[in-house]
Amino acid sequence: MKIRGKKLLGSRGWRYRTAAAGAAALMAGTALAAGVPGTASASQHAAKKFNIVLIPGLTTDPFYITMGVGAKAEAAKLGVNLIWKGATTWSATLQTPIVNATLATHPDALLIAPTDDVALFKPMDAFVKAGIPVISVDTTLKNKSILTAAISSDNFQGGEAAAKAIAAAAHYRGAVAVINVEKGVSTTDLRQAGFLAQMKKYPHMTVAATEYDNDNPTIAESDARALILAHKNLVGIFGTNLYSAEGAAKGVDAAGMKGKIYVAGYDAEPAEVALLKQGVISILVVQNPAAEGKLAVQDAYWALTGHKAKIKKSVLLPNVIATTQNANNPAVAKYFYKTKL
Numbered sequence: 001m002k003i004r005g006k007k008l009l010g011s012r013g014w015r016y017r018t019a020a021a022g023a024a025a026l027m028a029g030t031a032l033a034a035g036v037p038g039t040a041s042a043s044q045h046a047a048k049k050f051n052i053v054l055i056p057g058l059t060t061d062p063f064y065i066t067m068g069v070g071a072k073a074e075a076a077k078l079g080v081n082l083i084w085k086g087a088t089t090w091s092a093t094l095q096t097p098i099v100n101a102t103l104a105t106h107p108d109a110l111l112i113a114p115t116d117d118v119a120l121f122k123p124m125d126a127f128v129k130a131g132i133p134v135i136s137v138d139t140t141l142k143n144k145s146i147l148t149a150a151i152s153s154d155n156f157q158g159g160e161a162a163a164k165a166i167a168a169a170a171h172y173r174g175a176v177a178v179i180n181v182e183k184g185v186s187t188t189d190l191r192q193a194g195f196l197a198q199m200k201k202y203p204h205m206t207v208a209a210t211e212y213d214n215d216n217p218t219i220a221e222s223d224a225r226a227l228i229l230a231h232k233n234l235v236g237i238f239g240t241n242l243y244s245a246e247g248a249a250k251g252v253d254a255a256g257m258k259g260k261i262y263v264a265g266y267d268a269e270p271a272e273v274a275l276l277k278q279g280v281i282s283i284l285v286v287q288n289p290a291a292e293g294k295l296a297v298q299d300a301y302w303a304l305t306g307h308k309a310k311i312k313k314s315v316l317l318p319n320v321i322a323t324t325q326n327a328n329n330p331a332v333a334k335y336f337y338k339t340k341l
């Protein structure tokens, strides 16, 4: 099977920042060059040390850990305190009290990946009502009017890319399935929408099912096994995030269907990368969470230092496509996720 690895840039109306160079510098552990036009410098605002809180979707996920690495590096550069806290599993019920408790500590800004695009509106709005700027990073809200900025990846395009890869590998014939996290997650909902929109373009392909795994790889794995048993013409599974993809791939492998059922996944933590190199996963849509974290801290700093005009309200970063063929290429591998803050 041949799927060509290439860097895909999305094309809808949102504004892009090309962050590859910045992310590369961060991932190599080097500070970004000072003097980038519009970059704030710590010395200009030495009087107050701001407290900026970053609440990820969950603290144990390498995607968010890598975001934290990027945010921490930028915070150190700007001379602000970055406070990282969150739940250890994906849950709006667990995230909400953490957000509420954070408000009581009166931070200067909140950066957050809301785990539900409606349920987190009220807790986040309470910050805005208290005069604290809120920036969504990765996931966002349905009603974005209260946000100072929303930073994410091009999720719709990532879903389209996954569909294209499976379709090409399967010679544009057969049934596919989606294993998603849960409804109401802005990022993964868009990935699924992009995947389904692209699949509609293939007259000889059908979508057999969409399953939800609650961000649990064990559930994703059993979903994959059940899908394989139920749909004899299954040629592909799209796992819309890290745990969905990992579980889907393990299910395909356990059923002895490697090379017969193509897995397209999202993200790039070590277990997924190993499955990609083994050819169990065919492609991974890799995001740039370090750049997302960096931009979020930068925007918060600008909001707090009278430079709101510099903030782009909506930023979608491009994805990188990793394949079994290009996984060892350093230009691709530098985007693989970190496991330690």
Ligand code: T6T
Residues within 6 Å of the ligand: 057, 061, 063, 064, 138, 139, 187, 188, 240, 241, 242, 243, 266, 267, 287
């Ligand atoms: O895919 C990422 C993130 O973009 C998504 O919003 C939730 O899942 C991940 O954290 C991966 O587990």
